Every structure is written in structure tokens, then in C-alpha cells.
Amino acid sequence: MNISTIDITILVLFMVGIVWWALKNGKSSDSTSYFLAGRNMTWPVVGLSLFAASVSSSTLMGHSGEGFITGIAVFNYNWISVLVMVFFALFFLPFYIKSGIFTMPEFLEKRFDKRSRYYFSFITIFGNVFLDAAATLYTGALIIKLIFPEVDLFWIIVIMALVAGSYTIVGGLSSAINADMIQATILIIGSGVLYFFALNEIGGWEELYNKFGDGVWLKLTRPIDDPTVPWLGMWLGIPILGFYFWANNQVMVQRVLSAKSIDHGRKGVLFVGFLYLFTLFIFILPGLIGRGIHLFGVENLPAEIIDGSTLKSTFGINTDQVYPRLIVHLLPIGLIGLILAAMISALTSTLSATLSSVSTLFTMDFYQRWDKNADGKKLVKVGRITSIVVLLIAIMWAPFIAKFDSLVSYYQEVVSYLAPPIVGTFFLGLFWKRSNEYGALWGLISGIIVAAFLMISKYVLGIDIPYHFLLIAPVVMMFSMSVNVIVSLLTVLPDAEKVAQNTWTVKIWHEETAELKGVVWYKNFRVLSVILVVCCFVMYFMFK
Secondary structure, eight states, X not given: OOOOHHHHHHHHHHHHXXXXXXXXXXXXXXXXXXXXXXXXXXXXXXXXHXXXXXXXXXXHHHHHHHHHHHSSTTHHHHHHXXXXXXXXXXXXXXXXXXXXXXXXXXXXXXXXXXXXXXXXHHHHHHHIIIIIIHHHHHHHHHHHHHHSTTSOHHHHHHHHHHHHHHHHXXXXXXXXXXXXXXXXXXXXXXXXXXXXHHHHXXXXXXXXXXXXXXXXXXXXXXXXXXXXXXXXXXXXXXXXXXXXXXXXXXXXXXXXXXXXSHHHHHHHHHHHHHHHHTHIIIIXXXXXXXXXXXXXXXXXXXXXOOOHHHHHHHHOXXXXXXXXXXXXXXXXXXXXXXXXXXXXXXXXXXXXXXXXXXXXXXXXXXXXXXXXXXXXXXXXXXXXXXXXXXXXXXXXXXXXXXXXXXXXXXXHHHHHHHHHXXXXXXXXXXXXXXXXXXXXXXXXXXXXXXXXXXXXXXXXXXXXXXXXXXXXXXXXXXXXXXXXXXXXXXXXXXXXXXXXXXXXXXXXXXXXXXXXXXOOGGGOHHHHHHHHHHHHHHHHHHOO
């Protein structure tokens, strides 16, 4: 793909500008400044940072590719996750912020004990390093190599790692969040521009509907045997994965913890929820349009859905190339550089968020326990060293992901096995006072045993599991929660003080209701939540 000097110049200037801006606004004087940006971020900053951190280069590649392959079904993950965000903002978020925690595993210790904290922290760190950081580098480098094919893949990985690491390691979360603000804005504007160019290329919305109105291309509700999103899995499985990603994931929640107040944290989450409703148009529909305009020069594609591997083997179409091809084929000189900047923003934001997450988890959950006398400056130093080590491991591991394709291709499926026990533990911890430390621990352990059995059966022994992973996730969660309940009932009562401080009660709802009296509607988080939920279902019924 030929890229003009003007576009390359725009891209380079953007990268330099982002690093300068992030370092200029970094804070690292103490552990709270470094790991949680001083806990003084406002809701627009929190929302934009969440958006930038959640949209990786593989998200752009995957959403547009899925749009090309199956239509808009993948949007089900997004709009249902918005409902999850509302639930999280209403019930879980206040406890996270009021407790003063630095990490998600820390909340498990406050509610249960340190064993649950260490288990969850270790699982999160391992996944962040070997799946999130390395996979982000690898998939991002694949996209960039499509545009700069003469550059060796390893050196692309190194350059991207250095860009994200340069400001995250030095300036901590405040640097990352300030970079996210710019990157999220570029990402939204750039992707929006590409959508309008693509829509214009196909002849407008009416022509798009004429081409794909028949069949399931523009339908969100799919048959029970649909390989992408079966309708039952949409309602039962996606909420579990969404809750894990938005309410248990250190990468995401760490940004919420940086909010200056509970109200700013809530409104930041609701803001990113509104932004996510537009992902249908700026990420997914351009991929479907690519199919309609014969982006790969193949005009005899069958009208029915064909899986990605068949498209590649039979028609020579690599759906990983949909997004970069749309950029180069549809946009004029200058705008190409802007959209490439948006793509690289997605890569560096996600990698930066992962680095910040791991350094916080290791420093606050493990190192601080080993060195109880460590002051804020020493914790910051340890956090920086941790980020460097993680970055080096990710750089070394990323090229090997090509040999273990399941790490990328089946990431969502692997998470669907690992996430349910964690989600179930958090739910019982917040809403059931009788759940104790023994129930939590054995619920987590039983869940990981079931997850290991399923993954070994499928990926090692080659046993066919005839159910979609979105249908398996709720079963794993119910099993884990059942173990939690039984063990809790058969053992001692939980610590009364921990229960009182870390479980939700109706009294809390009534207290918040009293506080909201007289608050104008557009500043009332409950009213905003209702509006967001209504918008979700309006979009669902538009494309049902």
C-alpha cells in the first residue's frame, strides 16, 4: 500500500506530539499520583480515557473484519456491555471509589481475605502480560505492516512498545490518561470520517440497505445455532464477559478509580457508554460496506455468510486487511495520515493501559506486602521497573503469538471460561452478606478447574464442544456460584465489619435518592442512566 510523504509526516508529528503532551502532564511524585493520577480526574477525562483504553488495534481490525464476514452481529457485544456499564456505575462503582483501593483484587481482600486477592491478582497479571500486552503489540504490528510492508515485524513491535512505554513508565496513569484524551478524540473523529467516506462510496444508507437488507446482515438477533452470537448467548453470555471487562478488569477500572468523586466516576462510565453506541457506525458498518463495494476486487461472493477462513482460502480475502484497505482506498492524502494516527492511537492507548495495570497490581498487591516500609517514591520506582520488565517480556513474546494462533483468535473464548467465576464472586460478595472467605476461595478454585478442563479438552485433546462459548459462560458461573454458596453455608459466618462496609443494601439506594432531590435532570446520574438504557434498546429494536 502506497502512503504519501504528507501522510507519513502527519503520522510522525502525531506520535511526537502525543509523547510530548503525555510527559508534560505526567504526575509521579507519590504512589497515588503515579498509579491513580492523583484521584482528581473529571468525568469527560475518565470517559475518553476508558474509550481509548478499551478500543485496541485488534478491536478495529476485528470489528471491521466481522462486519465484512457476518454483518452487524458483533455489535451485540457493545450495546449489551453498555447496559452492564450502567449496572456497574449504579451499584459497584461507589464501593470501589469509597474504599480507597488501588486494584480490583484489593476489593476482594476487603470483602473476603488476602487469598482471593492474590489469586485474582496473579491471574490478571498473567493475562495482562501474555495475552493483553503481547497480543496488542502483535495485532497492532500486523496492521501497520500491511501499510509499511518493507519494515520487519519485530521492529514495528519495538517502536510501538517504545512509544507507549516512553510516557507511561515515566509519567504513570496521569500521562496515560492525558494521552488517551487526545487519542480518543482522534480515534472517534478519524473513524467517523472513514464511515462517511465509505457510506458515500456505496451510494448512501438506502443503497446499503438495498444490498444487505435481506437476510441477517443488518440483524442483531441471530438464530440459536449462529456461530457469531446466538440469541440466547447474547442475553446470558455477553453480560458476563461485559461485566468482567468493565467492572473487574484492572485496565478499565483503574481509570474509574482516578475520578475525583463517585459522581464523576459514574458520569465518566455513562459517557463512555454513550460513545460505545456509535461503534456500530464507525467500526462495524464500514466493514460491511467494504463487502458491498468489492473492496478486495472479488465480485462473485455468495450472498450467504462465509467464515473468515473460507474467505481466505477460497477467495483470497484476508479480513484483517479490511480496515487498512478502506483507509487507503477511500481517503484522500492527508486524511490517510489522520486515520493511521487513529489506528496507532488504539494500539498505544491499550498497551499503555495494560502497562499501568500490571505495574499497579504487582506493586500494590505484592511488593507492598513484601516491603511494608516502602514510601511513595519507592513504590513509584518499583512500578516503573515493573512496567519495563513487562514491556520487555511482551516484546519478546509477541512474535511467537503467530505460532500459537489460539491466543489471539480464541481470546474471547478463553476469557469466557476464566471470567465467570470472578464475576460470580464479585456479585455474591456485594449482594449476599453470607458469602465468606472460604466460599469465595473455593468458588474461584472450582471455576478455574472447570475452565482448565474445558480448555484442555478443546485445545489439547481436540474434543469437540458442541456449544457456543457464550452458552458455556453462564453455566460455569452458576457452578462456581453454587460452590461459593454451599461452602459459605457450611462454614463460619463472614466478618461482620467487612460485610457492613462492602455489601450493598436498600438503605444505600434510599440515601442516594435523598441526595439527588433537587438535582437538575442532566446532572442526575439516574436520569442519565435511564436515557442511556432507552438509547440501547432503541438501537436494538431498530436492528432487531
